[in-house]
Amino acid sequence: MNEHTQPVALDKAYRLINHGPTVLVSARHAGVDNVMAAAWACGLDFSPPKVTVVIDKIAATRGLIEQSGYFVLQVPTVEQAALTTRLGTTTLASDPEKLAHAGVELFEMEGVNLPLVAGCSAWLVCRLIPELHNQQAYDLFIGEVTHAWADSRAFRDGHWQFETAAPELRSIHHVAGGHYYAIGDAIATHS
């Protein structure tokens, strides 16, 4: 963390992923940390905030989540696009030094024994809500958000600030094969 890492009120936490960014999923169990990329993460409820994320059976992160009951969704930035691709295309099984080789820097927040990825723009700590049928049949995991933080240069006062933030802090949205779009211009309509 740094001085820009600020808490996000839980009733605003859904906004951190409402615009559909690709995320990094991290977890820890029995001294093992891992981080993977996931394009299929999504809001599920506002209050308490819940999320879904699809995690394939070959992902080492999946076992850490199932065993620890916790995971973190974090929003990588334009600056982390290559890192995100690396984390999404290598596995801990084939490379036990995956995180070091990818150059991931992890940090912890007080009271949360989980690995957070430095340099992201937002972090959502999630407690797994076990739903074994979904997990087995669809690789679909549900979590309740228990803590949320954001980089205050990119998200503050309950809103993303991409209009005025540095372009390299924008979220990235995976299409396929390491190709992303950054989030773009703001559009306001009357609700």
Add this chain to the structure above:
Amino acid sequence: MNEHTQPVALDKAYRLINHGPTVLVSARHAGVDNVMAAAWACGLDFSPPKVTVVIDKIAATRGLIEQSGYFVLQVPTVEQAALTTRLGTTTLASDPEKLAHAGVELFEMEGVNLPLVAGCSAWLVCRLIPELHNQQAYDLFIGEVTHAWADSRAFRDGHWQFETAAPELRSIHHVAGGHYYAIGDAIATHS
């Protein structure tokens, strides 16, 4: 439909929503059509392609889906941002003429008895996979994509073409309260 409405191969259909756009959800039952907006739609599987979408119990569209067993996810454009907000903030229950008042133009594709929203950039016809626990406990609906089309000016050869397409064809990504971001610049990394 128009001459730009082209079929998308089902093994590429996930790419239509992989970058996390806000979608319009439409359905038809017993002569009633409706369309709603949903920020919480997401890929679930590649082949056969499956999707998730969260649909609140107050949404009239939900009943049409439950009764007909089908729905359509479609990707609205920058040009349709105000329309999307209107469709997301009015209900068929309070305004039986919701679609007419919003100015929605519907069309059908041959062999598919469902209302598609004209002017969108992509359409995914989905067969509901009934999962009553998810629907009741989480408002979470799962569908298998049976047909997909896209506007070939925005998506062709299995890829979004936002780099070269007209800016008003870009997807929109809802944050909150009628505020969106358009999708932005392309970023390529080595996968």
